[in-house]
Amino acid sequence: MEEAGPLREALFYDPDPPKVHCRLCPWHCHIPEGKVGVCRVRMNEKGTLFSLNYGKVTGLSIDPIEKKPLRRFHPGSQILSFGSLGCNFDCGFCQNYHIAHRDDAEFRLIPPEEALRLAEETKVYGNIGIAYTYSEPSVWYEYIIDTAPLIHEAGMKNVLVTNGYLEAEPIKDMLPYIDAVNLDIKGFTEDYYHGVCKGRLEPVLTAAKLYKSACHLEVTTLVVPGHNDREEELVELFDWVARELGRDTPIHLSRYFPQYKFKEQPTPRETMLRAGELARERLDHVYLGNI
Incomplete structure (x- = not known):
């Protein structure tokens, strides 16, 4: 990865000689000297995590x-x-794999103060703040925790579009500055998360409840044929959202199209329409996307 730009010491880690123990997300990586964690953007350099x-x-x-x-x-x-x-x-269907999983993606350096300036300058276009999106914002934590308070103090909004794979302590530290979250609940079984996303479901559900307690929350699920589209699984998801987050929580059901490692055909429209019917029996605000 190109190393132009500032190296900011990371938050939420402990020495674990000769490694460091990253506590930001549920992976809890123990990172050797000169190596990076699962996210590929947190490096142990001589016992300091950057x-x-x-x-x-x-x-x-x-x-x-x-x-x-x-x-x-x-x-x-x-x-x-x-x-x-x-x-x-490492979701097999990632739509932004070219920035999420490549080390040679082009970038522009924008320090927090410049992000604030850009946000204020674009108010003339109806801009209300900053959304941290496209790639996973939880692994951009230090930048967000430095930028979001500036946006908040300027009276503008901070939005996260996230997979929810972040530990409770960093979430709680960030929440005073976050106004809205769209959180992916990618499926509703541990097998799906382990096999397709290379993560776990339970921490995502914990994060969803934390966000709901403090800011506006909407949920998104990509419906992937043959993987998470069984009616029984969808009903379990919708029931959980209604019970734990409230039936007023908006849910977005998105139609899958082939991307990255997944070559399956797009989700049938009939599957999407049926999923919408099942969701509306349990939730007040249901939206179908990509159809």
């Missing part, structure tokens, strides 16, 4: 808030959207 993607922006755009997707948070507004490098999952 964030390698601090300030590195691979995607920058003004998007409709509905594209995050957030349908019940300042509808009709625009939001300045930032993405970086790295991810702590």
Whole structure:
């Protein structure tokens, strides 16, 4: 990975000589000298853990808030959207694999103060703040924890679009500055998370409840044929969202198309429509995407 730009000492790690123990996400990587963790953007350099993607922006755009997707948070507004490098999952269908899983992605250095300036300058286009999106924002933690308070103090909004794979302590430290979250619940079995996403379900559900307790939350599930589209599994997901997050929690059901390592045919429209029917029996705000 290109190392131009600042190396920011990472948060949430402990010495574990000759390694360091990263406590940011549920992987709890024990990282040897000169190596990186699962996310590929946190490196042990002589016993100090550094964030390698601090300030590195691979995607920058003004998007409709509905594209995050957030349908019940300042509808009709625009939001300045930032993405970086790295991810702590390896989903076989990743739509942004070219920045999440490649070390040679081009980037632009944007320190927090410049991010604030860009956010304020784009108010004329209806911008309400910054969305940390495109790649996984949890592994961009140090940049967000430095940038989000500036945006918050300026009276603008901070939005996360995330897989939810972050430990409770860093979530709680960030929550005072976060206004809205779209969180992926990618499936509703541990087998799905382990086999398809290379992670675990339980920490994601814990994160969802934390976010719901403190800010606006919407949930997204990509419906992948033959993997997480069984009616029984979908019903379990919808029942859990209604019970644990509230039936007023918006859910977005997105249609899968082949990407990255997955070559399966797109999700049949009939499957999407049936999933929508099952969701609406249990939840008040159901949206179908990519159909």
